[in-house]
Amino acid sequence: MTVTDESRSRAVSARLRGVHKSYGQARVLDIPWLEIHAGEVTGVVGENGAGKSTLIGTLSGNVNPDGGEIEIGDMLLSLGSTESAGRLGVALVSQEFPLVGQLSVAENMLLGRRPRGSKRRVLVDRRAQRAEAAAMMEEIGLSPAEIQVTREVRSLPVPTRQMLEIAKAWGREPTLLILDEPTSSLGPVEAQMVLGLARSLADRGGTVLFIGHRLDEVRAVSDRILVLRNGSLVADLNPEDATEERLVREMVGSEFTRSEPKAKLIEERVLFRAEGLTADGLGPVDIELRAGEVLGVAGLMGSGRSRLIHTVAGAQPATGGRMQLDGQNYSPHGPADGAAAGIALIPEDRKQQSLVLFAPIRSNVTVSILRRLSSHGILTTKSERAAAKDITANVHVRMQSVDQPIGSLSGGNQQRAIFGRAFASEPTLLLLDEPTRGVDVGAKAEIYELIDRAAKQGMAVLVASSELEELLWICHRIAVMNHGRVVDVVDREDATKERIMTAAAGTGSRLLETSATAELSTAERASRTEL
Amino acid sequence: METQTIAPARQVAPKSRFTMADVLRKLAASPEAGVVTACVFVFVCIGLAAPTYTHTGNLQVMGRDLAQIGILAIGEALVILTGGIDLSVGALAGLAGILAAWFNVREGLPGPVAIVVTLLICGAVGLWHGAMVTRLKVAPFVITLVTFTVAQGLALAITTGTPINDISSLFSRVSSFQIGAIPLPAVIFVGTALIAWFVLERTYVGRQLYAVGGNTEAARLAGIPVARRTTLAYVASAMLAGVVGVLVIGRMNVADPSVGGSGWELTAIAAAVVGGAALTGGEGRILGIAAGAILLELISNGLLALRVSPYDQQIVQGGVLGIAILADRLRARRFGRESR
Numbered sequence: 046m047t048v049t050d051e052s053r054s055r056a057v058s059a060r061l062r063g064v065h066k067s068y069g070q071a072r073v074l075d076i077p078w079l080e081i082h083a084g085e086v087t088g089v090v091g092e093n094g095a096g097k098s099t100l101i102g103t104l105s106g107n108v109n110p111d112g113g114e115i116e117i118g119d120m121l122l123s124l125g126s127t128e129s130a131g132r133l134g135v136a137l138v139s140q141e142f143p144l145v146g147q148l149s150v151a152e153n154m155l156l157g158r159r160p161r162g163s164k165r166r167v168l169v170d171r172r173a174q175r176a177e178a179a180a181m182m183e184e185i186g187l188s189p190a191e192i193q194v195t196r197e198v199r200s201l202p203v204p205t206r207q208m209l210e211i212a213k214a215w216g217r218e219p220t221l222l223i224l225d226e227p228t229s230s231l232g233p234v235e236a237q238m239v240l241g242l243a244r245s246l247a248d249r250g251g252t253v254l255f256i257g258h259r260l261d262e263v264r265a266v267s268d269r270i271l272v273l274r275n276g277s278l279v280a281d282l283n284p285e286d287a288t289e290e291r292l293v294r295e296m297v298g299s300e301f302t303r304s305e306p307k308a309k310l311i312e313e314r315v316l317f318r319a320e321g322l323t324a325d326g327l328g329p330v331d332i333e334l335r336a337g338e339v340l341g342v343a344g345l346m347g348s349g350r351s352r353l354i355h356t357v358a359g360a361q362p363a364t365g366g367r368m369q370l371d372g373q374n375y376s377p378h379g380p381a382d383g384a385a386a387g388i389a390l391i392p393e394d395r396k397q398q399s400l401v402l403f404a405p406i407r408s409n410v411t412v413s414i415l416r417r418l419s420s421h422g423i424l425t426t427k428s429e430r431a432a433a434k435d436i437t438a439n440v441h442v443r444m445q446s447v448d449q450p451i452g453s454l455s456g457g458n459q460q461r462a463i464f465g466r467a468f469a470s471e472p473t474l475l476l477l478d479e480p481t482r483g484v485d486v487g488a489k490a491e492i493y494e495l496i497d498r499a500a501k502q503g504m505a506v507l508v509a510s511s512e513l514e515e516l517l518w519i520c521h522r523i524a525v526m527n528h529g530r531v532v533d534v535v536d537r538e539d540a541t542k543e544r545i546m547t548a549a550a551g552t553g554s555r556l557l558e559t560s561a562t563a564e565l566s567t568a569e570r571a572s573r574t575e576l
Numbered sequence: 577m578e579t580q581t582i583a584p585a586r587q588v589a590p591k592s593r594f595t596m597a598d599v600l601r602k603l604a605a606s607p608e609a610g611v612v613t614a615c616v617f618v619f620v621c622i623g624l625a626a627p628t629y630t631h632t633g634n635l636q637v638m639g640r641d642l643a644q645i646g647i648l649a650i651g652e653a654l655v656i657l658t659g660g661i662d663l664s665v666g667a668l669a670g671l672a673g674i675l676a677a678w679f680n681v682r683e684g685l686p687g688p689v690a691i692v693v694t695l696l697i698c699g700a701v702g703l704w705h706g707a708m709v710t711r712l713k714v715a716p717f718v719i720t721l722v723t724f725t726v727a728q729g730l731a732l733a734i735t736t737g738t739p740i741n742d743i744s745s746l747f748s749r750v751s752s753f754q755i756g757a758i759p760l761p762a763v764i765f766v767g768t769a770l771i772a773w774f775v776l777e778r779t780y781v782g783r784q785l786y787a788v789g790g791n792t793e794a795a796r797l798a799g800i801p802v803a804r805r806t807t808l809a810y811v812a813s814a815m816l817a818g819v820v821g822v823l824v825i826g827r828m829n830v831a832d833p834s835v836g837g838s839g840w841e842l843t844a845i846a847a848a849v850v851g852g853a854a855l856t857g858g859e860g861r862i863l864g865i866a867a868g869a870i871l872l873e874l875i876s877n878g879l880l881a882l883r884v885s886p887y888d889q890q891i892v893q894g895g896v897l898g899i900a901i902l903a904d905r906l907r908a909r910r911f912g913r914e915s916r
Contacts, residue, residue, distance in 0.1 A: 127796070127797070127799075128799070131799050137797065139797075143791070143794065144791065144794055145786070145787045145790035145791040145794050145795065145858065146790060146791065146858075147786060147789075147790040147858045147859050148783070148786055148787060148790060152783060152787075153794075156787055156794065156795070156798035156800070157784070157787075157795070157798030157799040157800045158798075158799065159780065167779050167780065167781070168778050168779055168780075169777075169778055169779060169780055169782075169783055
């Protein structure tokens with residue numbers, strides 16, 4: 046990788062001068078000078094709240110900065126106008142705003158504009174639309190023969206949609222293409238494809254601003270890495286200099302220490318056992334969890350990771366097989382049975398599946414133990430508050446009072462509160478689905494410590510995650526899933542990324558299969574019913 | 577790095593060779609199929625049970641009724657497509673009839689002028705709905721509920737509760753005119769449905785309406801004028817309510833505030849939903865929605881033909897609707913995607 050003076054002298058696609066933005070007292074963005082070059086992938090990293098989204102918002106016109114100038118190409122951006130940004134060629138691919146599910150691929154590709162060279166102004170020119178959509182897909186290496194342009198987008202799995210979103214943005218021939226955490230909903234193989242795509246777009250002269258949340262990805266793809274902290278640009282690094290330690294240090298602002306690797310597991314008592322467990326899209330699966338053990342579940346999108354967790358929790362009905370929990374037969378008919386048997390589930394989507402955001406912290410953390418708190422069926426605010434204080438203190442939630450809405454806490458603090466709630470019900474088996482999604486680097490380490498603590502207290506922990514490093518870090522063993530089955534179980538000592546990836550990828554990518562979407566919606570539904 | 581083909585080579589059903597089973601399956605998987613089938617089924621069954629049902633005279637009655645709930649349903653469906661809801665259409669239709677009569681009789685405006693003025697007023701009401709929803713982010717349910725109440729009240733206030741007689745013969749001529757044996761209002765309904773279908777399926781504006789309802793943020797980021805498209809739907813809905821109001825007073829040959837279109841908005845919403853429109857927006861096609869309106873009319877008229885006691889009619893209507901929706905959900909679960 047050559048990031049030399051030569052590439053730095055390439056054309057400037059975007060130039061920021063004195064751009065700053067404050068909300069009240071808090072200065073969320075302050076960039077005196079920044080140039081983004083054509084033909085490069087410029088990586089941007091920073092903790093949550095470091096100003097990444099404000100930067101993106103400012104460039105794409107969604108956020109109106111308090112001052113400064115932005116040039117896109119050679120034109121001055123009219124600040125705070127999405128229209129102006131669109132006209133100057135800023136294209137944003139964001140995780141938050143996917144395509145219109147009900148419309149066809151072709152219509153999504155050309156959403157909001159007409160096919161080039163089409164003479165019809167009012168009537169839809171379907172033939173031209175389809176032809177251009179197909180060309181746009183081919184341009185980034187998607188095959189229109191396999192993903193038909195007439196297909197409804199919602200019938201496609203999430204990774205494919207993400208690719209289409211990029212094709213759509215790229216087809217507008219953007220001056221500046223912003224990819225906002227494009228891999229956060231993807232498994233490792235699909236993520237690799239998106240990274241490859243970003244790389245090739247830059248190699249063809251495009252300008253890519255890559256906002257990443259996985260440092261290894263950003264390092265792999267970028268020609269230059271910017272680090273944001275508290276709204277300021279604190280580092281501008283070559284990939285050679287940007288070691289993971291360095292990046293984390295710049296992001297956090299101090300040396301980042303990880304806890305000691307875990308001691309070898311000695312306990313032999315099996316707390317949870319599943320034999321031939323099957324469910325819709327799952328199994329048969331055999332697993333065993335010993336007391337104090339953290340078992341990771343790795344796999345691509347749609348491999349059955351979440352299904353396994355949900356089936357064990359009782360949120361998805363099992364269709365066959367047997368489960369044993371602490372020596373007792375366990376066959377849940379719903380999440381309530383799971384909870385009663387001593388299982389606590391921390392689902393992947395905090396806002397949708399775990400919390401009532403506008404309700405106070407105390408009501409959120411005590412829901413799992415209301416019966417214990419109530420005397421003769423009556424719950425007093427006093428006892429609730431006292432219990433909430435214990436629970437939050439136990440997991441070190443940083444807050445002003447237990448009466449503030451839980452939505453006002455940071456993501457990491459919310460997640461800690463959820464762990465507190467789970468611990469309060471004193472579970473035998475703790476189920477975690479993407480326990481660190483959407484929390485920043487510092488908070489991640491604290492969540493790993495909580496998981497560690499749960500194991501040390503003798504719980505069995507089953508944790509599904511799309512982040513391999515995370516699993517390698519926290520687990521005693523890792524079960525790798527593919528097509529709903531456990532294809533490999535790796536001990537901590539033998540676990541390597543390569544081995545897990547190979548097992549997970551199995552027979553190759555599965556972009557055309559809809560099981561990933563189906564899984565998401567099943568999981569969603571399951572957890573909604575649970576709430 | 578070279579770009580590679582991302583999807584694995586996997587044959588998806590070849591395009592050319594359709595077997596009968598494929599065609600049937602495809603039909604069954606489309607949400608419109610169920611409601612169209614239900615129409616045919618209901619029509620045949622009731623027709624066999626009650627011979628008067630299929631007589632020309634009764635079919636003409638159905639045609640005129642259909643014009644009312646069908647046109648309202650199409651307008652309602654446009655709003656539902658954007659993810660909103662318009663509770664005002666029934667009351668607004670009632671008010672429109674009163675206004676047209678009032679302009680015509682009390683203000684002495686000639687019939688056509690009275691109709692145009694009325695429709696413009698309805699359009700303005702739609703514009704108001706659109707502005708409130710898109711600019712001030714008022715919930716559609718709330719703002720149209722306000723109009724619903726005010727429109728009902730205005731109809732009573734204008735007339736002080738007494739019907740307006742002696743309206744221009746133009747009104748009744750429009751409502752009773754027949755092309756061959758087909759009543760003009762039914763033709764207007766079919767025309768409205770065709771125009772709505774054409775706009776929604778074949779024009780950019782129509783496709784953008786689906787995008788707005790399906791994913792507002794994606795539509796906005798793609799540069800679609802979300803506020804204008806949404807407002808357009810409310811204006812169309814309100815103006816179509818105006819058309820219905822005019823047709824109704826023509827049919828009665830009097831503008832009676834007590835007729836006032838009460839409950840029609842719910843019938844219109846039911847027709848749209850039975851026809852496959854999703855209340856979450858972005859989904860539903862005109863064929864299904866028109867068929868939904870036809871189905872409701874076939875049922876309610878059929879109950880008369882079958883001499884079901886008026887006291888029991890609502891129960892039967894509700895029950896049939898429930899079964900239709902249940903059957904559709906079962907079909908969707910069996911053949912199509914589940915999300916709606």
